Amino acid sequence: MIVGHNIAKYRKLKDIKAHDMAELLGMKEATYTKYERGETAITVDFVQKVAGVLKADPFILLSASPGHFFENITNSPVVIHGSSTYQTTNEQHTTMMLKLMENIVAVNERMATILERKG
Numbered sequence: 758m759i760v761g762h763n764i765a766k767y768r769k770l771k772d773i774k775a776h777d778m779a780e781l782l783g784m785k786e787a788t789y790t791k792y793e794r795g796e797t798a799i800t801v802d803f804v805q806k807v808a809g810v811l812k813a814d815p816f817i818l819l820s821a822s823p824g825h826f827f828e829n830i831t832n833s834p835v836v837i838h839g840s841s842t843y844q845t846t847n848e849q850h851t852t853m854m855l856k857l858m859e860n861i862v863a864v865n866e867r868m869a870t871i872l873e874r875k876g
Contacts (some may be wrong), residue, residue, distance in 0.1 A: 763818050765793040766771030766809055771811055781810045801858050816851045819858070 768778050779789035791797040808815035 759845060760799050760804065760819055761793045761795045764799075764804075767811055768793075772851075773811070774870065778807075782806055790802055801855060801862060805855070814851055816854050819854075 765775075768775070773781075775793070776786045779786040782789060788820070792799055792803065800822050804815045804818055807813075808818055811818075
């Protein structure tokens with residue numbers, strides 16, 4: 758739900774309407790807004806596609822927590838909290854984090870398969 762909220766905030770910061778965002782992603786607006794509201798599970802692949810459309814660092818969409826405001830200033834991802842600004846990632850860090858998340862998803866899928874076989 759937090760990731761969907763982050764995506765919605767970032768989309769609004771970029772002044773993109775949900776309808777336009779859905780169109781850019783090749784889906785219906787109703788389908789897209791379910792992701793933003795947390796009604797549809799968000800995958801790493803979806804985050805990567807959204808980040809590509811928004812020209813944003815996917816890690817920012819995944820990691821900003823409630824109470825944090827984030828934006829893209831001169832193509833450099835930052836997190837702003839109160840009056841402090843922090844550089845959060847670089848390209849190598851983002852790539853490593855995405856691979857880690859993909860591995861975690863794969864492990865979870867394998868664990869679910871094992872549990873289904875036992876149950």
